[in-house]
Amino acid sequence: MTLQIGGEDEEEMDYTKTYIRLLNTNIYCEHAIQDKPPILLIHGFVASSYTFNRLKPMLANDFSVIAIDLPGFGKSEKSTTFTYSFDNYAELVLKCMDHFQLDEAFIAGHSMGGQIAMYTAIKSPRRVKKLILFCSSGYLPRANPYLIYSSYLPFFQLIAKRKINAQSVVRNLKNVFYDHSLITKDQIEEYGKPLQDKNFPKSLIRLLRHREGDLSSNELRNIHIPALLLWGEEDKVVPLTIGKKLCQDLPNAQLISYDKAGHLITEEKPNELWKQILSFTGVRMK
Template structure:
């Protein structure tokens, strides 16, 4: 009888303290310690759950670190963290320094794309390339009136109503091109963080602290090579935003997919994985 060797299961769930805030992340290690590293940054109202289909494709060649930004997913909903895009970018640089990651690539989805670009402006020598998926662009900061209202005690109920008025399933219908992709697993994955009441208080701070997206002048300071991936049917951040970004960024190329909306990592993970590997010279 041949004895079977059991391969121990790797615990991918990790946590560390950065900027006095508990940060949850997932680490999917490659068997080759010298393999390059990818950091994944999710979008607004999301978490590293949104990369659940892309990670299995990319971890074949890379070490993967997927972060839940403070205020989202399983990271702390801190009432002291400063939730600006620039500070999120600084947090990513702090993450790279703390784990001593060597020249990682960064994937940023939606709002996460702005965070990735801020990180690359803060520490261009530490980041090799950016892959921005349906990247947020040219959004203005909230109006002074809305910011003032965010300090009112009842504003948390406004946020709760805004998030829940359509429900998770209806919100997902706006981010995917093919509604058949929406199942219970997807709905539950996006709904889970909102079971924590502190999430809504964190969202108030995200609204309050969020500066506008990078200006064309700031975008010109993003010196690392950038791959922009876009769904032609993106109703959250329409394709013209990507077409404008590819002109404002110094070293960027744009790939458009005819069969996708805003949630490309969920909709076409294999297709974008191939494009990412090609861009990173791993095909």
Template sequence: MELPVYKGTQTIEENELYYELYQHPERRPTLILLHGFLSSTFCYRKLLPLLTQKYTVYLIDIPPFGQSGKSSKYAYSLTNIAKTILTFIDMHKLEKVILIGHSMGGQIGLNMCKQRPDLIEKMILLAGSGYLAAPSRWLKRASYVPFFSLFVKRYLEKSGIEKNLRLVVYDQSMIDDDMRDGYTAPFLQGKAIFKALGKMARDKEDDLTENDLHTIQTNCLLLWGRYDKVVPLSIGNRLHKDLPCSQLIILDDTGHLLPEEKPEEVFRHIDNFITFEG
């Protein structure tokens, strides 16, 4: 079934939030998909066709990534990004949405659950990050130095897309030119992204504490790759312990990039979690 797609931007706090809407013709639950750090909506390309068969889906590029704005006036803290997406939900008059967050998208999703639990029906963390401290004072001070954005650019160029992709997937034979091009594209748009990453280093705060997590009563599904080298399974176990209404499922032969590596299996677990009423 080919669904109508709307692609556009919403201006919030003097920054543009890029999104895509896949509206299911029937009254179905609404999913909001959030990607990870240095990524974009591209990471859901294999999972999206499965989800849109049964659900209405909003794909969002988290500022400053993908096609969202890279304003120097915007606060790129997790708390403020969460607030921005909550504002988007209110502007679109959505209620009881289901969040799916990969990696950093999970951090933002948990922030959203803490700020506005009334809007979030359920939360799915796909190797969601957690327990990270804010960047060091040295890095925050360094980010004010002229040409800091050039250092960020050179660091990312040195690490290289091939090295990063090999880090995030278990079966490295799946890496092809489509993946390389898709994950490189957001960083070929000019200097603005690197300047925004410098500001993100200044704005980033500590993650939610254990006490914060204990207060989140949202039903959470945690899906984790057994061989995740970026956000290891130990983080998933710890989140499962600290989130009172959570369940953890571990995927074998899987690394960090679950939506790319095991889209069918991920969809099956998500669908079961959403439709289960208990």
């Protein structure tokens, strides 16, 4: 499929959209593999690689771009056997790099994807060239033990399914956008369709059971890989205060924030993020 990159004067880039098999799970993947530095994009909770829809074609001017839908989300398998832990998600990221024969890559994650990116850095620091964290989740504890226990009761799945059905995709998008005029029908469709999968509630329940707490301050201080933190100052989901704390705990981090931007900063400030990523990674702008 051919996507237009940047403005009208930019060249076009061919993206391959396919499924790959990782950790016994079918993973939806979009990639533009070139003779350029690789960057791997990880989306957040109840999202997909569509999170990077505007940023991805810009990055393809200077990077080999790989974007995956995590198990349980987007177009990937809503597996009822996958272990939905951050550690296992990080293992999947490394297996994805193996699939494309990458020794190392820039790892970029949005929201929960940022936490997975940092888990990947802890798990295999030599393979993570630099970290790019968009409004990354941080300091969230593991789910309440009572809630985890309750998830094994027969009625819990019905409650989860009912709650998902009651959620309004438009309302959720309004919560992650500062500028509501940027919300499109395509976004509503892309973020809403995976929720209709019959196994989606099951995968969310497994995530509830398996998800560790976010990395602690002590664990974060062991990540010496350079990290760029990019934040929306109007983020209602992961406030800027979390970004400031992460920047203090990560030994080699810098934080850049943008006014009039919310949690889905990749949609609201793609040009600004692209320029910062090029500068941070050392990739020369054309």
